[in-house]
Amino acid sequence: MKAALVFDSVNDLVFGKWDHVFIERMKTFSVQENPNDVTDNNTVSQLLAPIITSQRVMAAQFGNTYSSMQCKDKTTIVFDEWLDHVFVIISEDNVDDAHRELLDFKTFVQHICGQNVNLLHSTIYQDWLSVLLESRTKGDTIPGANGVIGESGATMAALNALKSASKDIKLPYQHSHLMLFVGDKLLALYSSRGSEDLSPPDLILLSIQCIAAQEYWKDVGNEDSDESDSQIVRLPWLSTENSAVVNLCAGPTGSPCAPHSIHLAEVAPRITFAVVVDMDLREVGVSAYMANQILSNLRRLLLQRNLELLPNTLDSLEASLKKTTDALRKNKANANLCARLTSRMLELRKSCTTTTPLTPETTATAMHTALEAVIEQLKPDIPSLKMEQPLKNLRTTLSPYVEFLCVKAKRYFSLGSYPFHIGIYFYLFVLWVFGTKT
Incomplete structure (x- = not known):
């Protein structure tokens, strides 16, 4: 049983991916006379709403949140909250494994959506996130580690080809990375x-x-595959130019908040050419991320009536907003947006320190709306890259190594795949026993 869920600030289900076992178990708890009259999303939202509300109340009002629950039937539920959205993993795994999967889940959302989690309302982003979750365990290398191929001949040929490709591709931005992946292993990187x-x-x-x-x-x-097969997922970045905007890690927290465009092309089966272009919005993304985090903490302090920490939090928020406006001006953004952020900060500080008609909660909400306008700036237009000729050159250069690289792309074998693996284990055990005695 497995389910990955995202709930928004009013506990509506924004994203849900689950297996058949999970939804059937949820329907057994439903009080509807005819379960078929209720959609799966409604069933999940209604049944889990009390748990999500409890988690929010404990976190917001009492500062005593819980990160996991374990049920008598060995069901594990783990939580995490980010930007007023609650991320949930429900499975039968142990708590540590579920937390690890939850962290990956949250990182995927940050990677494709940035700080605008509401993009998950789009079916395109829902499909994209679903496929990434499915691909999480399909790699060949150790989970949590990036694999690198160290064969000198193929690596040098690939690196030289990437250098040539960087000259052929007309990039509208100065900073970029060109990569070749074999399976999930990195063959060459040119920055x-x-x-x-x-x-x-x-x-x-x-x-x-x-x-x-x-x-x-x-x-x-696959010529035998049916184009209408539901398992064939049309990825959004595999449209006309196989491109999309993603967010890579930046800032002191190392969270995905720096917008980049990604462009993918197939060199050969299991060999992928990837171009990642820095959209020159790194400083805006990092400062807006920090401001959003601080504002979220401030709103929680207001809810808890914890006024002792309020002055320091206001100072931190003002410093982050100063960095945000400076970064926006550096990127020649709308001057009215910078003025709006400054004005909202003055209103927020005034409402928190003096008696005004506006309550701190109201001005904090206005600040949140202003920051949402900044987040809109972090979704730039995707640059159009002419990759046809560089791709042809890559295929020509790598043609002597394709067969070798295709072997590298396959999964590593294990002793468990051989019928005589028990004998090997016994032989190694005997060597170890007698070796220690001598």
């Missing part, structure tokens, strides 16, 4: 001068994007 280094979590997220694309290409490339 333009002055680009921020990609962190290991970035490479893991990009490798999962490549795995999802490879699975899609494998399905549509």
Whole structure:
């Protein structure tokens, strides 16, 4: 049994992905006379609303939140809250494994949606997130580690090909990264001068994007496959130019908040060419992320009537907003937006420190609305890249290594796949026993 859920600030189900076992178990708890009259989303929302509300109340009003629940039937429920949205994983795994999966789930949402979780209302983003969750365990390397292929001949040829491709692709931005993935393992990476280094979590997220694309290409490339098969998912970045806006890790928290465009192309089966372009909004993304986090904490303090921490929180919020407005001006954003943020901050501080007609809760909500306008700036237009000729050159350069790389793309074998693995284990055990005695 498995379910991954996202609830918004009013406990409406924004995203839900579950298996048949989960939804059938939910329907057994339903009080509807005819369960078929109620949609699955309504069933899940109604049955889990008390638990989500309890989690919110304990966190907001008492500052005593719980992060997991375990039921008598061995069902595990784990929670996490981010930007007024509650992320939930329900499974029969142990708490540690469920928390690990929840962290991946939340990171995927930040990766594709940035700070605008409401994008999950779109069916396109729901499909995208679903496929990433499915691709999470389809990689060949150890979970949580980015694999690297170290074969010198293929790596040098790929790196030289990427250097040539960077000259052929006309990029509208200065900073970019060109990569070749074999399966989920990185073969070569070429970054333009002055680009921020990609962190290991970035490479893991990009490798999962490549795995999802490879699975899609494998399905549509199969002549026997049915185009109407529900298992064939049309990924949004595999449209006309196989591109989308994603967020990579940045800032002191290392959370995905720096907008980049990603462009994918298939070099050969299980070999993917990826171009990641920095949209020059890193500073805006990081500062807006920090401001959003601080504002969320401030609203919680107001709800708890914890006035002692309010002055320091206001100072931190004002400093983050100052960085946000400076970054917006640097990117030549709308001057009215900067003035709006400054004005809302003055209103918020005044309502928290003096008696005014506006309550702190009202001015905090107005500040939240202003920050939402900043978040809209973090969804820029995707640049159009001409990748046809560079892709042809890559295929020509890598043609002597394709067979070798396809072998590298396959899963590593295990002793469990051989019928004589028990004998091998026994032989190794005997060697260990007698070796220690001598």
